[in-house]
Amino acid sequence: MKNRFIVLFAFTILSACNNKIKSGITQQPTLNDYTIGEKWVWKYKGVTTEGEIRSEGTDTRKVVKFGEVLGMTIGKDTIPISEITKPEVSETPKYDWPLKVGKKWKYENNWTSQDGTTGSLSQNAEVLSYQEETVEAGAFMAYTIKYIGKTTNSRGYNADETEVWLYAPAVKNFIKLTQSQGDFHYVEELIEYSK
Template identity: 75%
Template sequence: MKSQIVILFALVILGACNSPKKSGITQQPTLADYQVGEKWVWKYKGVTTEGEVRSDGKDTREIVNANGVLSMTIGNDTIPVTEIVKQDESETPKYKWPLEVGKKWKYENNWTSQDGTTGNQSQEAEILSYKEETVEAGTFMAYTIKYTGKTTNSRGYNADEEEVWLYSPEVKNFIKLTQAQGDFFYEEELIEYSKPE
């Protein structure tokens, strides 16, 4: 009987560690939080104010064993999960861990596209809430993170931008993204999330 109580207590503690709390602080996921067979599918669509569809499709990511290394497939790429969970040393990161309602920071991203165009995103970020959010994949506790700023590029593009990300600790990813950038509106939503039992 005593060993059953100890086992039950251990399971309760482990469950508490692995399940997001209704409120509080969320740490960055670690390698141990991912398992082979875990899968995410998002649908996305980008439309101009004139009604021109510039992107429309699905994005699938899955955790696989790639030659003994726990990895995530993203399109045609396979990236070790150790790279995904690596601490971001940037002073201006996309997510400033740990996540907590009311937290504010600056996000900056410099990039180069396949055609050689360079660009910059500079945004102010704030975590507005942590509550149940429903998307096509289901209902999850999620942080609402709002980013407001500008995107510019070397071709003279300069647009105000507002993004809202719903990040769910349970799925270790965003479940919805809405973005307004100049005359372009983009939305991405999680439509499927599964992991082995």
């Protein structure tokens, strides 16, 4: 469940990406980059090295009218797009905008899960490439962003972690996430995108 929480948090931040690319540089999006009815569907699966499936299913996000503003559905919640596109103010952000190949930074995050467990994550991030990548939803130009670090929590958990995100500016989102954390391996892949 903790891994799913981290992925959902990261998704929220990552969905703040935008499709404006200038000279191989991608800027963070604005509210105007989203349209009502825009929809993303991912399939995900998390498996231990022993083969135990800890999470599996699909995750859907959709842009909807939310009162007088645009919102994005996330599970049973709807978050205003203005919150998703708000710049992250941090010396150790999840995404250090603008994105460009070769960029490196440090990402740190402290969190609390629904059951009260606290934890921290510290990773070194690097944008490795920008090239065409193919997933079930199709072929997209995408940045490969690799994070390497460590996750710990208040229950004594301590594991090395590697994440690889494929972020496609054309869909303003990630198209694939591969995560290895201790004995747990997680993959999430975009299977549908529509406007």
